[in-house]
Every structure is written in C-alpha cells, then in structure tokens.
Amino acid sequence: MDEITRSFVNEFTNKFQIESNNFSDKFEAFSNFCVVSNEYNRTSFNIEDTFTGDSTQGIDGIAIIINNKLVNSIYEIDDLIELNRTLNVNFIFIQSKTSSKFNNNDILNFFEWVKTFFRKNSNSIFSSDEMKKFIELKDYIYSKSEYMEERNPICSLYYVTTGKWQEDENLLEVINNNIAELDNTNLFEKVIFNPCDAKTIQKMYRKTKEQVSATFLFEKKVTIPSTPKNVQVAYFGMLPFREFKKIIIDENGNIKNVFDDNIRDFLGFDNDVNEAINKTLKEGKTDFFSILNNGVTVVAERISGAGDTITITNYQIVNGAQTSHVLYENVNNEAINNVIIPLRIIITNDDDIKNDITKATNSQTAVKKEELEALSEFQKNLETYYNTMTDENRLYYERRTNQYSNTTIPKTRIVNIPNQIKSFTAMFLDNPHGVSGYYGTIAKKMGSRIFRLDHEFVPYYTSAFALYKLDLFFRTNKLPKEAKRMRYHILMLTRLLVAGSDMPNLNSPKIREYCKPLTELLLDNEKSLAVFENIIEKIKKSGIDLGDRKVFEKKETTDILLRIL
Numbered sequence: 348m349d350e351i352t353r354s355f356v357n358e359f360t361n362k363f364q365i366e367s368n369n370f371s372d373k374f375e376a377f378s379n380f381c382v383v384s385n386e387y388n389r390t391s392f393n394i395e396d397t398f399t400g401d402s403t404q405g406i407d408g409i410a411i412i413i414n415n416k417l418v419n420s421i422y423e424i425d426d427l428i429e430l431n432r433t434l435n436v437n438f439i440f441i442q443s444k445t446s447s448k449f450n451n452n453d454i455l456n457f458f459e460w461v462k463t464f465f466r467k468n469s470n471s472i473f474s475s476d477e478m479k480k481f482i483e484l485k486d487y488i489y490s491k492s493e494y495m496e497e498r499n500p501i502c503s504l505y506y507v508t509t510g511k512w513q514e515d516e517n518l519l520e521v522i523n524n525n526i527a528e529l530d531n532t533n534l535f536e537k538v539i540f541n542p543c544d545a546k547t548i549q550k551m552y553r554k555t556k557e558q559v560s561a562t563f564l565f566e567k568k569v570t571i572p573s574t575p576k577n578v579q580v581a582y583f584g585m586l587p588f589r590e591f592k593k594i595i596i597d598e599n600g601n602i603k604n605v606f607d608d609n610i611r612d613f614l615g616f617d618n619d620v621n622e623a624i625n626k627t628l629k630e631g632k633t634d635f636f637s638i639l640n641n642g643v644t645v646v647a648e649r650i651s652g653a654g655d656t657i658t659i660t661n662y663q664i665v666n667g668a669q670t671s672h673v674l675y676e677n678v679n680n681e682a683i684n685n686v687i688i689p690l691r692i693i694i695t696n697d698d699d700i701k702n703d704i705t706k707a708t709n710s711q712t713a714v715k716k717e718e719l720e721a722l723s724e725f726q727k728n729l730e731t732y733y734n735t736m737t738d739e740n741r742l743y744y745e746r747r748t749n750q751y752s753n754t755t756i757p758k759t760r761i762v763n764i765p766n767q768i769k770s771f772t773a774m775f776l777d778n779p780h781g782v783s784g785y786y787g788t789i790a791k792k793m794g795s796r797i798f799r800l801d802h803e804f805v806p807y808y809t810s811a812f813a814l815y816k817l818d819l820f821f822r823t824n825k826l827p828k829e830a831k832r833m834r835y836h837i838l839m840l841t842r843l844l845v846a847g848s849d850m851p852n853l854n855s856p857k858i859r860e861y862c863k864p865l866t867e868l869l870l871d872n873e874k875s876l877a878v879f880e881n882i883i884e885k886i887k888k889s890g891i892d893l894g895d896r897k898v899f900e901k902k903e904t905t906d907i908l909l910r911i912l
Contacts, residue, residue: 348445348509352545355552363394364759366823371445378443378507379408381551382543383417386410386439386503388597388604390555390752391745391763392417395822397441400475405460408441409481411488415602415672416785419480421487422900426785428494435676436488436500440464447510449518449542454506458525461504465534476829479896489534497676499536502529505543512544556752559605562658563593565690577697580650585637588674588686594645595664595671602675604748606668624673633685642689643667646701650694659692663747665705698727725798726764732804733762740870742811759819762811769835770810771797774842775853779835780905801854809862809869813838816869817879825876830883833899836908840882841865843912885911 356370356377365376379397384390387410396419397408411418414431418424428434442457444450463469470482488500522540529538543551568584597603627636647662664671670688677683693704702724726746733744743756745763765786772789773779776796782789790797817834820826830837842850845864851857868875887893889911891904898904 348447349545351549352509355549359552362755362758364757364819364822374445375407375443377552378505378543378548379410379441381548381555382408382441382505382507383410383439384555385551385599386437386601387412387417388601389749390758391749391761394758398477399481400473400477403473403475403478405442405456406440406464406478407443408439410439410441411481411484412437412439413488415604418484418785420783420900421484422784424484424487424491426788428491430785430788432494433496434488434491434494435497436495438485438500438502439505440503441505441507443507444509446508447545449506449508449510449512449515449544451518451521454518455521455525457504457506458521458529461502462525462529465529465532476832476896483896499534501537501539502535503539503541505541507543507548509545509548512542512547558661558752559603559749560658560660561594561662562652562656563590564656565590565692566655568655568690568692571691574693575700577695577700579694581691581693583689583691585687586690587684588688589684591643591674591688591690592678594659594662595675596678602672605662606664606671606748624670625677628673628677628680628683628686631682633682633687637687637689640670640689641666642691643670644691644693644704646693646695646704648694648696650692659694663701665701702727725800725802729767729804729807733808736808740812740866742808742815744811759815759822762815766814767807767811768793768797770814770838771807773835774810774813774838775806775850777839777905777909779839780900780902782835783900799854803853803856803858805859805862806853809865810838812866812869813841816872816875820876820879826879826883830886833883833886836886836899836905837879837882839905840885840908840912841868841878843909844878844882848912 356373359365359377359380360367360373363376363380365373367373367376376394376398380390380394383392383394383397396417397410399406399409413424413434413436414427415435416423416427418427424434440457440461442453444453463472464482464485466472470479470486473479473482526538526540529535563586565582565584565586567586568582571581571583574581595603595605624640627633627639643664644666645659645662646665647659649660651658651660674683674686674688693700695701730744730746733742736742741760743751743761744767745751745761751761768786768790769782772782772793776793778793781792814834817826817837821828821831821834842865845868846861851861868878886908889907891907892898
C-alpha cells in the first residue's frame with residue numbers, strides 16, 4: 348500500500364477512534380466511509396451502520412439511501428413514504444482489498460454475493476445480524492414498489508483496492524456479464540460497477556474534508572444595495588437551470604447536502620407545494636416557473652471570481668429546498684433547461700443574520716414563523732452550551748450539515764441533530780422504542796416536548812454524552828455488540844437507576860442537579876461500564892423475547908423494562 352493511502356487510513360481511524368489491530372478492518376471501515384460519504388454527500392453518519400458483520404463473505408459494506416436519506420430501519424422507510432409519497436432508492440455495496448490488484452476471482456465473488464443478496468429467501472443464507480437487517484430492509488423496500496413512481500432502485504457496486512485500475516479485457520468481460528445478469532432481474536433502473544483504485548479512494552477521502560463550493564455563470568444579477576453591516580455582498584438575479592444545477596448537484600449526479608434541513612427535517616416538506624412545482628414542470632409551463640415560484644436563497648461564507656463567473660464556498664440553501672429537490676427530480680425532463688430560477692446570494696459569516704434570512708424567506712410553505720424562530724434559537728443556544736464543556740467530556744454539536752467536516756475533531760465526538768433527538772427522546776422522555784424512525788418524524792411526534800425555548804440544556808448534553816460513552820464501549824468491545832440494539836433502552840434505564848424516577852420538569856433549574864450524578868458517572872469509565880453491564884444483564888433477565896428482531900421497537904418492551912427497576 349502506498350504511503351499516502353496508509354496515512355489517510357491512519358488519520359481516519361484516529362478521527363473515528365477505531366480500535367481494531369487488524370489493518371484490513373481499518374481499511375474496510377475507511378473504504379465504507381469514503382464511498383458512502385461520496386454517495387450521500389455528508390460525513391455525519393454512523394460508520395458502523397454500514398458494516399455487514401464479521402462472518403459475511405464477499406460484501407464489506409452496504410448503504411441504502413432513500414430520497415437522499417441514509418436509512419437503517421423499516422420505520423424510517425415508512426416515515427419517508429409518508430413525508431414524500433415516493434421512493435427513490437440507491438443500494439450501495441462495497442468490497443475492499445488491501446492488495447494492489449483487481450483480482451478476477453474476487454470481483455466475481457463480489458458480484459455473486461450481491462446477486463445472492465437480491466434472491467428470494469436470502470435471509471437464510473447470511474448469518475450476521477447486520478446482513479439480516481439489510482435483507483429485511485431490501486425486502487420491505489420492494490414490497491412498497493408502488494411508491495417507486497420515478498424509477499426502479501439503482502444498484503452501485505464499489506470494488507476498492509490500493510492498486511491502479513486498468514481496463515483489462517478479461518476483467519471487463521466478467522464485470523459486464525455480471526452487470527447484465529443483475530440487470531436482467533428487472534429489479535433495477537441501472538447497475539453500476541465502480542472500480543476504485545488508490546487515487547480514486549484518496550480523492551474521495553480528500554473530498555470528505557473539503558468545504559462545499561460551486562462555480563457557475565451568474566450573468567443576470569444585480570447587487571442588492573443597503574445591506575446590513577455584516578453582509579459582505581448580496582446579489583439577486585435570474586439563473587438558468589443549466590447553471591443552477593451546479594449549486595445543487597455534484598459531479599456524480601447526486602443532490603448535494605447544502606440545505607438548511609435542520610429546520611425543515613423537523614417539520615416536513617409541504618407536499619402541496621412540491622406537487623404544484625412538479626405540475627408546472629411536468630406540464631411544460633417553464634415560462635411560468637419564475638413568476639409562480641418565490642425562488643431560492645443561498646447564504647455563503649465566501650465568494651470569489653471575476654466578472655459573471657463566481658465561486659461560492661461553504662454555502663447553504665436556506666430557502667428553496669423544496670424547489671431545488673423538485674428541480675433535481677425533474678433533471679431528465681427535456682424542458683428543464685428552459686427553467687429560470689429567481690436566485691438570491693448573500694455572503695455573510697454572521698449566524699444571527701443567517702437565522703434572520705431563514706425566517707424571513709420561508710414564507711411560501713406552511714412552516715410557522717414561531718416554529719422556525721424557536722428551532723433556530725434553541726439550536727444556536729444549545730451549540731453554545733456544548734462549547735462551554737471542558738476537554739475531558741467535550742462533545743461538539745453539529746447544527747449545520749458538515750459543520751465540522753474540515754476539522755481534526757474526532758468524528759465520534761460530533762453530535763448531529765438526529766443523534767441528539769434520539770438520545771434525548773430515549774433517555775429523558777422514556778420513549779426508546781420510538782426512535783427507530785426518521786428523525787424528523789420523531790421530532791414532529793414529540794412536538795413541544797423537545798427543543799423548547801424554555802428547556803434547560805443539561806439533559807440534552809447528558810443524553811448525548813451517555814450515548815457517546817455507550818457507543819465507545821461497544822466500539823472497543825468492552826460491551827457485547829449483540830447488545831447494541833438495546834442501547835436506547837439502556838439510556839433510559841441508566842437515568843432511572845442513577846438519578847431516580849422523580850425527574851424535575853425539563854424547564855426547571857432543578858434538572859441540573861438531577862443530571863449531576865449521571866454526568867459524574869459517565870466521566871468515570873470503570874463505574875459507567877459497570878452500570879451499563881448491570882443494565883444489560885437486567886434486560887436479558889427481564890423475560891422479553893430477545894429473539895424478536897423488533898422487540899426493542901415495541902412500547903410493551905419499554906413498559907416491561909420500566910417495571911424491572
């Protein structure tokens with residue numbers, strides 16, 4: 348293996364605190380991270396969710412992306428169906444080898460196991476819990492085929508080595524024959540084989556550390572006068588889709604994660620608005636688009652370029668997420684390039700101004716102003732609270748997508764909004780069974796019970812810190828991996844066992860004192876491990892059916908476990 352790739356793998360394993368002494372295991376995790384980040388366009392996901400299990404042959408990593416969201420449960424799929432009324436599915440398979448060769452037999456073996464995965468009753472062939480989960484998701488997705496209105500799923504296979512890809516005729520014949528076999532199942536829109544050599548995987552890894560940027564031609568723009576002091580410059584103009592797509596679509600044809608979805612994912616997209624935009628495009632009324640649509644607002648930290656060609660860096664779309672997604676879904680519509688999008692670009696580093704812009708421009712949808720304001724304000728204040736912590740127990744709150752992508756902060760110490768929602772809901776709202784779904788839907792169901800402006804921040808941090816410590820013990824094999832599926836119930840029971848059931852209101856200053864024994868426990872590795880082990884034993888002896896894969900997704904399980912303390 349070349350020194351650059353080895354150095355990247357070592358940096359990655361340090362960031363993710365991967366403890367394995369086996370370099371092949373580290374390279375597999377590195378490959379999974381690079382490939383999934385490349386497809387998913389974000390780095391804030393749990394890398395362990397892509398693992399296929401130690402006993403699995405031929406496939407080292409799997410990711411299932413639906414409607415641009417990485418899914419890990421049937422509940423998440425149901426939530427996305429309810430939210431979007433459609434399924435756009437990408438299956439991603441990864442096989443990685445530390446050798447420098449693209450081996451004919453290994454590639455053939457990779458294809459054979461992928462074909463086996465899609466056969467009926469494949470659940471009996473794979474033995475690991477991880478593979479059983481992926482097969483369950485696959486079967487459920489195809490049982491909901493009526494929602495595949497746009498296309499069949501895409502199947503992408505990534506074969507990663509440390510050598511150099513050369514188009515060997517024998518290899519190409521094996522690849523093309525097996526692509527044809529998968530294609531002939533009629534299960535896929537298309538099947539793609541991606542040979543990843545050392546330079547390709549290096550490029551993917553570098554990309555995970557880059558700030559998002561876009562270069563495009565913005566001819567019909569005017570400078571907005573009289574902007575606030577902390578706004579460097581602001582433009583308004585009309586941008587044709589052929590240029591606008593450079594802002595929202597990456598070089599692989601995937602939609603970029605540049606949306607201020609930390610607001611919208613809680614409240615859901617307004618499907619009526621989506622359908623109205625979609626109808627305008629489907630009926631070919633492209634001339635009406637710029638008249639009927641409020642347009643898109645982009646906030647960026649930096650701008651450069653000369654003349655009409657500009658580059659914006661570290662940007663987010665704070666208004667127009669629905670417009671952008673519908674345009675992306677219509678990218679193959681012949682009339683799409685005739686669409687003209689009203690566009691505002693605002694250059695600022697001021698978070699207060701960003702929040703003001705978000706609130707002011709989100710008027711076309713049914714998102715209530717007070718909901719936007721409360722969510723924005725609470726997220727900002729929660730991040731500030733996280734930043735007051737000491738190095739010993741320091742976590743970092745990621746309220747903006749890929750906020751810490753280009754830093755040296757260990758990824759395991761970054762708490763994104765989905766993890767915050769799930770840990771808090773499980774630990775302090777006694778709802779560990781309800782966190783299996785899509786996090787936006789979880790937050791909607793919790794309603795005013797989460798992220799309230801008058802809530803104390805301590806329980807949010809405590810729950811995230813408890814989940815971090817619990818995952819650390821699983822990752823370092825101090826706790827049995829088979830117990831990982833009960834981790835949200837462990838959080839709930841830890842609170843009850845250590846702090847008691849008489850919990851003050853979440854908006855009461857008394858909650859700080861209530862959380863103190865929890866944080867003290869979590870700072871002591873030996874004591875916290877002992878408590879977690881004790882709780883796992885209690886769960887095993889509780890009488891619940893541990894053979895039921897869905898046992899921890901049932902309310903009755905929570906009710907039973909609440910009675911064991």
